[in-house]
Amino acid sequence: MIRFACACILALVAALPVRAAVDIQEVTSPGGIDAWLVESHEIPFVALEIRFQGGASLDAPGKRGAINLMTGLLEEGAGEMDARAFATARDALAASFEFDVYNDALSVSAQFLTENRAAAVDLLRLALTEPRFDQDAVERVRAQVVSAIRSDAKDPDKIASHTFNELAFGDHPYGTPVNGREEDVTALTRADVIEAKSRVMTRDRLFVSAVGDITAQELGVLLDDLLAGLPERGAPMPGKAEYRLSGGVTVVPFDTPQSVAVFGHEGIDRDDPDFFAAYVLNGVLGSGGFSSRLMEEVREKRGLTYGVYSYLYPMDHAALMLGQVASANNRVAEAIDVIRAEWASVAQEGITQAELDAVKTYLTGAYPLRFDGNGPIANIMVGMQMQGQGVDYIATRNDKINAVTLSDIRRVAARLLDADALHFVVVGQPVGLETTN
Amino acid sequence: MIRFACACILALVAALPVRAAVDIQEVTSPGGIDAWLVESHEIPFVALEIRFQGGASLDAPGKRGAINLMTGLLEEGAGEMDARAFATARDALAASFEFDVYNDALSVSAQFLTENRAAAVDLLRLALTEPRFDQDAVERVRAQVVSAIRSDAKDPDKIASHTFNELAFGDHPYGTPVNGREEDVTALTRADVIEAKSRVMTRDRLFVSAVGDITAQELGVLLDDLLAGLPERGAPMPGKAEYRLSGGVTVVPFDTPQSVAVFGHEGIDRDDPDFFAAYVLNGVLGSGGFSSRLMEEVREKRGLTYGVYSYLYPMDHAALMLGQVASANNRVAEAIDVIRAEWASVAQEGITQAELDAVKTYLTGAYPLRFDGNGPIANIMVGMQMQGQGVDYIATRNDKINAVTLSDIRRVAARLLDADALHFVVVGQPVGLETTN
Known part of the structure; x- marks a missing residue:
């Protein structure tokens, strides 16, 4: 009966502005992880968004590009599974995972069907907490990053925007592209990648939202299953970026x-x-x-x-x-x-x-x-x-x-x-x- | 009461596969235009998709790129309004119009709030039936198209795909990019643009769908208001594209x-x-x-x-x-x-x-x-x-x-x-x- 009541309330407010239709619940998991939730049971799937504030700007000095390289490796094998086994398992669940990184956030977008929720969360947990960073995968993703850097070097839009940032922010992480420079990326080691993860993927700068076919209680359990294994604390923020450009x-x-x-x-x-x-x-x-x-x-x-x-x-x-x-x-x-x-x-x-x-x-x-x-x-x-x-x-x-x-x-x-x-x-x-x- | 009933039915079927949740109505307008509709009254807006089958492959011989250039001009002024007046009117309605063209379809995507529906449809009707194709707008969009063609000429992905198509399909429209070649685009006249519109934007190859806050009856009226003014018949299809490549x-x-x-x-x-x-x-x-x-x-x-x-x-x-x-x-x-x-x-x-x-x-x-x-x-x-x-x-x-x-x-x-x-x-x-x- 609760479900019917909800549906009717939604219909009642349909003529009001959008604010009335998006009913956000603040959820805290038993383990203390906060998230925002909008329940929507029309289609049997959940869209889950996870962000780690700090993103690529947490790159250590001299290691610019490490967090980007690490992000590219999150889908390249985890736990007992190499890259192909992981992909096969994910496809068999019809789940979709996306990992992206920007200067101020590393984002994880996941979508999965209600019927596969537990297995999909388990697989995503592996990627977030036990990525393998196999050396052959590091080389594969590094080659791809280097190829993107070279392609950016021939793109006038990218050249303009990278030059502006470099002039404006110099040695601050904002001053170089998230990808890093070719010479820096070439020098990164597997140890740098492991260190990069511990700088950014931590519970102290975690933000989560979920929309779809899941209740607040179910989401609470999901959050602990998925994220409780992350380390508590990451690297310090890089500090204010001084703007150095004049007209x-x-x-x-x-x-x-x-x-x-x-x-x-x-x-x-x-x-x-x-x-x-x-x-x-x-x-x-x-x-x-x-x-x-x-x-x-x-x-x-x-x-x-x-x-x-x-x-x-x-x-x-x-x-x-x-x-x-x-x-x-x-x-x-x-x-x-x-x-x-x-x-x-x-x-x-x-x-x-x-x-x-x-x-x-x-x-x-x-x-x-x-x-x-x-x-x-x-x-x-x-x-x-x-x-x-x-x-x-x-x-x-x-x-x-x-x-x-x-x-x-x-x-x-x-x-x-x-x-x-x-x-x-x-x-x-x-x-x-x-x-x- | 009808609205409450609908909402409860949606909630009832929520546990079924997706097919049950997407309830498509076939709508025919009083003037005889067909469309598919999914009513969804949660957010007060409508997403409208219009496609003209044939798309850029209806370019006349020697006029490759004309339909693409014409499509780029649909938002550059219509009726009494020049480009800026049109944009100002559209923004004042918070409506969003998008015009794209591919080899097999010209697409129009429109989204507008329920409260502005009539005015937004009126504005879109102007763009579809009375675009001005002012000479200065033609030159502006042509310059943009030429710039895109030059940029594609330096992009290895584009070069590979354009070369494959040219080898595979030769003189058929599929053999050249939708944008056209620089020399062809440079030679196009305003008369070519007007002719291009009459080849593709016609009622005999029209497909329409709508999703959102609108009833079947309202959609019927909308379709006639918006599309009845289009010419009945367009250019003949270009015919089968013979594949000419061997291993x-x-x-x-x-x-x-x-x-x-x-x-x-x-x-x-x-x-x-x-x-x-x-x-x-x-x-x-x-x-x-x-x-x-x-x-x-x-x-x-x-x-x-x-x-x-x-x-x-x-x-x-x-x-x-x-x-x-x-x-x-x-x-x-x-x-x-x-x-x-x-x-x-x-x-x-x-x-x-x-x-x-x-x-x-x-x-x-x-x-x-x-x-x-x-x-x-x-x-x-x-x-x-x-x-x-x-x-x-x-x-x-x-x-x-x-x-x-x-x-x-x-x-x-x-x-x-x-x-x-x-x-x-x-x-x-x-x-x-x-x-x-």
Whole structure:
């Protein structure tokens, strides 16, 4: 009867905004592991999201790329099983495991059918707690990583973004790609891989969410089965990443008819009281779609590009405001001038009430579309936890956007947007541009 | 009361396999447009999928790339609105429209909130029936397409796959990329773009599905509002694509440490009685995961690659069986030998009962995981329609897989897999390989 009641309540609130339909339970396992859960019994499977905060930025000095290499090895054999035996066992359960690593998080996404839940959890536990890191598997994955590094070295977008990060953050892990540099990756040993795991895959920085066909009690048992065997404590966080770039241009010569530019300056922390105002401001200035200020000025009025955008990039140890544009070599200098001018104009004059109203409608209206499916909802929830949001965030997020006023926008625009501080890394053969200072 | 009843029925069937939870209604609009609908009122939005069969393969002779260019222009202004006004209107509705084109289909994916449904449909109708194709927008999108073509010309994966298609299909549209060649795209006029639209975006090859917060009656009205204004009839289909490749090797020299190889031969039509047996066979031979025969032989036993896979590729006017592998220049020749040998071995000896059992468990068990969200379900449904499946396909698909026997597998393996017919296009500096004949 409980199930029927739940279903009817869901139907009752269907006409309300999305916040009412996503009913998050906070679950703590008998062993003390916390998770967020949304029960949804329509399809007999569970989407489970696990994140280890810190991610690849926990690489030890001189061992950049070790955590990425280790992550690539989690599916290459565990316990008694070599890579093929593990894959065969996983396929026989029709389970799906995905391991990814970013600067601030190592993520594990698992999906499994209700009927195979116990066996799938057991297999995933092996991968998380007893990976083998066989030497032949290390060489195989290392070769793949090196091949990706070489391919990135020929990709203008990657070159631009890696160069920006290196100039901005130097020796901090943020200053080099998660993959590492080829010479570093080549030098990594199996012992480095084992050490890398112990730095990041630990219980003190664990976040978990689950969506699907599972009850709170069942999830509690699952959490202990799966994660209790992880070590308690990992490596210390790397500390604040000092931003070292000043305004200017860095040209990276590259044989291509179209230059790519990555640009930016310091941003705003996610827990800053003005973060929402900055988010709304960027919605008007340069986010996503075709209707932003940057798109109008650079693309529509002058035809300098097919696309230009900007975005806030708050990380755990630094915050950036970044943007990107691609333009013909003989027009990219003009594109950069126009971007700088628009940056300055919004900093001084803010935006219009009509722009503010339109962007609020868009940002609040598009929010429900994200909650489409167990996997996407699990993803959103674990992200909320890592940002320190409460379970009420979904219900209050649109209110926070709607509360942003024109004077909030003016304040944050004056504080955040600094045309003189913008640094442009341009990859190509740009006409009329040279590296400054 | 109807809504409560629906919700309770859903809860009742939750323990049954996925087929019970996806309740497809066949809807015909007052104006005679057919669609499939799954009602789901949990989140107040609709995912709508529209496909025009024929896609870019309807390009007129000498105008390859015109349909792709036209598709890129559908969001660049319509009716009284230029590109920016259109984008502003769409954002103000928080609607999402996506236009894509492939060889066999032009697809339109739209998502919109219930409260904005009428206005969003009106805007999408403008894009579908009254796009402006302004000359400045044509130049902007053309420049973007040309830039993508140039970037593909430096990408070994793309070079391999484009070369294979050109050798296999010559002058048939399948023989050139959907984007077209640079010289062709540069020569396209606005008149070509208008003509391209009239060839493909017509009612005689329209397929539609909808999932979400909408009733059958509301969908009927929506379909007529949105699509009745399209022309009745498009260009004739291009006809069967004759496969012209024989077994052998084509080397495309490219400066890279790792060669990429695309390989294949003729495949099997989707409506062939043996299609399911072939699908299961390929699951064992080379599909996806780490547990396939090809992965074991090429990767696990010999460490020649990080990944190798094969797949069935049934198109509307031809059917291929394709595969891909990447390997160091000095080892790719051995990888190719091993693939050929494994192909021959499976053709002669089939697979084991244990392999058949395991792949059936995987293929049937993983099926429900695809039905996660309104967007994914709408996508699956429109694909089913285009393949001529009935609404009962979801309920019977796993039975068809389970019905495949070892003798079916042996029959189809002997008929389909032909090691001597395999042609390998190798992009790189492969040691010990030369173009044959």
